[in-house]
Amino acid sequence: DAGNNSLPAGQPVHLVIDHHPPKKELADVFWVDIRENYGASATILYEYLNSQEVSINTKLATSLFYAIKSETQDLGREWSKADREAYLRLLPLSNNQILYDIIHPQVSRNYFTTFYTAIKDARVYGEALVFNLHKVANPDLVSELADFLLRQQGVNYVLGMGWYDTTQILSMRSLNPEAKLGLVIQEMVAGIGTAGGHGMVAGGQVRGVAEDDQSQQDLEELLVERMFQALSLTKNPGESLI
Structure with missing residues (x-):
């Protein structure tokens, strides 16, 4: 209920300690400490x-x-x-x-394959970059790659996504302190998922998504369109990162 979390729907919540703004009233929660x-x-x-x-x-x-x-x-x-x-x-x-x-753990070959997938899939739309990892073994890789690709020169916004156990994991990053990505990503998933975040960092989930290429493409196109609308940016055709 505060920020982006994977708590099952209907799960009782007794305590909330967070730094993300709440998405709804938390009057029924016994202890709430949110410091945005x-x-x-x-x-x-x-x-x-x-x-x-x-x-x-x-x-x-x-x-x-x-x-x-x-x-x-x-x-x-x-x-x-x-x-x-x-x-x-x-x-x-x-x-x-x-x-x-x-910070420097030993990693498997699959870890580097995921980096390769992100770089190969990434498309640059002016100051925005979008990538889809498709199926991932670890959902945390989506946010890690979003941070990594934000280093691309000229890019101020990154939208990353990956499919994990019937759920599309979303991660957004920005260099703009006034980006308000928490609000942006909530607009992007309105009616289809849940999300939350801060000004420069945000994440979300869309549950019940199929893994096939067409379903992934349809969802990506919808999210990208909504992202540009929410950010008030002009969308250009885009080009491959490499």
């Missing part, structure tokens, strides 16, 4: 622990630090003063070897 000006939910959790003087062991500190680091891109994207303070306080408590293993 924060860059990471982990910062809120850290403040809870710190305020109660709870001892933070190395593994917990490392986990919280990495969450803030990855969510804010090392305090380079949508961070707040609270995020920076938590980041700097958790850093000396973290285990460098564990951090290294998380």
